[in-house]
Amino acid sequence: MNLRDALLASLSSLPGIREFHLHVLVSSPRKHGNLFPFATPRPRTYLQDILILLSEQSTPDSPRVLVSAIEACVYNIPSTSCAILYISKVDSTGQAIAPSPTPALVRALILFYADPATRPVSADHLWIHLFARAQNQYLFPNSSEYPKKHPLSDIKLCAWWKRQFSTVTGELASRVGDTCRTKLYYLLPGLSEFEASHSLERIYPSTDLAITWTYGHPYSQTEIPLPCPCPSGGDSHRHLGQCIPSFDDDPKSRFIDEIAYTTDADGVRSPERKKRPRTDTLKSHHEEDAASGEASEKKEGRSKKEDQTHKEVKKVSAEEFWERMSFRQECIAGAVTGFFVVAVSATKSSPLLTSDVSPLAPQPGQVSAQMNKRVLTSILTGHEFPSTEKAVWSTKVLEDTIRGLCDGLKSNPRPTLALDRSGRRTPEPEPARTTLAPPQTPPPRLVNGKRPIVDVSPNPFPEPVASLETYNSYIFGSVAVNKPPPPKKDSSDASGAGNGTTPTITVLTARKKRTKS
Template structure:
């Protein structure tokens, strides 16, 4: 089963009558050496980008409009047979028919990678990481200006994620049975376990889910192997750089960088010496070439040893305690970190089919990372969703552009003019914005003013080229949902259809003697 088919199956049970149009972009694996930048040696990992776009069409003649989007990353670490699914962004436009399809879409994505029968990566253990931070918009620019979009507050968002993950863990236990081990951890920095539990239970009470949540971090347990291998073979305890993975736009990564590269007591480091002039280098180049090379090597190793020493000084417990005082965790809103470990015995057939394949080999239906980045850049920079008219136009442009990229840019994205009820027509869009933005690769993140180390060895496999066959078989899918409408408030209050019982309370009069 492909990811597209799994997501469509998850949407099939939604109540109501509507039609969904789904676009799924999964990039081919590429080398990524910065998942554990402070581990020595660094484990080799492979990265894949995932972009999911869902549009809805209420009636056959109405235009489709984007309602949900998910951005995620998948890391494969063959040394420990582990994989990491990091859900970076989840957003909605608020223009979907109630109930929103976003929860079903998220649960289908998590379950697809958690279930070993559908997991497309050769890994026996999966770790799911989620950082919950409430914001008005993530992937749909200006969608917060739409009046019917109601973003969740900080506590409600954390409770929402805990509820979705609990549902996925319960469904996974039903599918796999006792052969699957799961561990669920969550942390709300700044709140104690008692405060966090009752804050989330007040919004979504527990319904007897099979997931047992632990308030804290998963780096002290030994039931499910951690992604980063331990160089000493498990004899010595892991340090901070071997436990916490580094993701883009993640507060944990920024905090570890500060710990590693801040060596002075007052938190300020002296600037490095400037490079010598070119003429000076030429005069002493022949005499001191070997000495300079050895000094540079020694200086580089000393700096790496110094950063590793600073990371080793902070324990994992101290790290999470200090996270409660970070600006991103105390800026007036509650944030949540969720980590789920899944370890299941894989079937022999799936093990044989994937063990002989290189982790860099692209699978059927995958696209190049540049195509994924190009569509995401266009969504974030060239479109906006404050009204229905603009959202409809942006949806058509992006969906036509994805098809055009698979068709060799033969199909052009035509501008759409929408006419409202009064007969007024929206102004024609700028023709320059009807095509996707050119691919722009941002430079790697600066760490202490320097570029991170990137594995520059060539990829033996070429980038996959998408085609119309790939588009219709793996990327695009549609499903027409025809189920009973959701129950109304009156029916919910009535229960089994009978009128609700109303109890009238009267005040007792005080007897006078």
């Protein structure tokens, strides 16, 4: 079963009368060297991008409209037989028929990678990372202006994610039994364990007492191996750079960078001003000696700078890091944020893959990373979802674009010339463009003030070329749901204590005071 089929199977169990249309884009593996930038040596890592788009159709004659989207990444570290599933963004337009399909879509994605029988990565241990931060919109621009979209508040969002992970863990235990070990961690910076637990339980009370959550970080445990290998061969001398992975748009990564490149109390030191080279002519051998000496000095300076940054990272323990994290702007800006980590360890490898297969080998149904990037960039910059009309138009353009990219977008034919009454030829008006703009490579992004280190070794496998067969077999799929809608909740249930029963209301009447006649 591929990812598309697993997601469609989870959507088929939802109540209501509607039809779902799903697009799943998974890029082929590529080399990635910045997951643990302060580890020496850096572990060899392979990255895949995941983009999931779900549209809904209420009747066969009604237009499709996008309702949910998920952006995620999968990191494969073969040296430790670990994989990391990082869920970057989850968003909805608010235009879906109740109940929303977003929870089922999220749980199906997590369960697909958590279950060793369906995990498409050859890894014995899976780590799931998530940073929960409440916002009005993530992937659908201007969708917060839609009246029926109700984004969750900060505490409700953290409670929602904790509930999804608990549900997936319970379902995984029912599937695999004792062959997998799971450990769940969560942390709400700025709140104590009692405050965090009470705040989340007040919204979604725990129903499965067998699932145990640990309030804190997972970097002190030794039962499940961490993704980054330890140079000494054990887990006793790990520093901060070997524990916490770096993701894009993650406050943990920004904080580690500040720790590494802050060398004194005054902040980051400015580079020393270099003297201008002498203009007088020297002999060739003197020039060569000077050039070699300058190159050796630069190399020695870079090594000293790297040693200094690693030394600063080693000074901060994991406990101190999370204690100081509660004072960061991302965590004290008036909203509660949450960090969630789930570890799943299997006793045996997935039977789908063998160790002889290269981690860079593209699997059937995968697309190029550039195609995934083009579609995501188009959603964020070229479309809006404030109303049903605009959402329908954007949905049609995006779905046609994905199909066109798989079919091989051909350049628009040159306009034909027609003769007018005077005998002159006038070009026909060009049709409106509904495809994406040609991809543009941005300049290299600076990481910590310097160019990122990339693996220059060539990839022995070419980029996969999507086709209509790939589109119909792995990317696009639809499922029709025809089940009775769920019963509407009584308005009096909203004031209950969360146990699903209507609270008993006692009306007290005031006794009138008797007056003497």
